[in-house]
Each structure stands twice: as C-alpha cells, then as structure tokens.
Amino acid sequence: MNKTASQAVVEFDAMLKKLPFLLDYWDFQKMRYDAERLKEDLGGWSHGEQIMASFAVAVWSGKNELGFDIIEAASVLEADWREIVLEWFSRPFWP
Numbered sequence: 001m002n003k004t005a006s007q008a009v010v011e012f013d014a015m016l017k018k019l020p021f022l023l024d025y026w027d028f029q030k031m032r033y034d035a036e037r038l039k040e041d042l043g044g045w046s047h048g049e050q051i052m053a054s055f056a057v058a059v060w061s062g063k064n065e066l067g068f069d070i071i072e073a074a075s076v077l078e079a080d081w082r083e084i085v086l087e088w089f090s091r092p093f094w095p
Helices: 005-017 020-025 035-042 047-061 070-076 079-090
Strands: none
Touching: 005 020, 005 047, 005 079, 020 035, 020 047, 035 047, 047 070, 047 079, 070 079
C-alpha cells in the first residue's frame, strides 16, 4: 500500500513518541532533523538508544546513515524497542 508523505510523517511522529529521547531532534514543520546535534549526543547514550537513533534516522532519510544493523538490534534491544522495529518491518513507511 502506498502512503502519502503526510501519512508517513504522522506514523513517524507516532513512532518517535515511543522514543521520547529522540523527539527534540526532529522538526516536522521544516521536515528535517538536527543531524549534527544528534551525532554529537549519540556517544553519551546507551547502546540501545544508539541503535534506535540509527533506526529512526534510516527510516527518516531512507538511507543507513548511522549504520543500523538488524542483527545487532535483535541481540541488544529490549522487547518494547524490538517491537517498534518489527512494526516498521511489517508496514514500512518513509516520510
């Protein structure tokens, strides 16, 4: 099923609300995220937070900019965060 860009943005926003530590990096009015600040802050986060940030950036940009690795995600992430990735895999969208 094709989704409009606006539907995909709504879905992405809903996904980010499950990852509140990432919300402040996205500006939906300008349709961008603060890549520089996110990359600067990434080193201070837990391994799981780093994986979820790389996943969110990959979904947003359609590119694997931060090296999201599904095998690593499966072995490191707790169940609730794995579920976010699985939901996206079952119904992918790109804002």
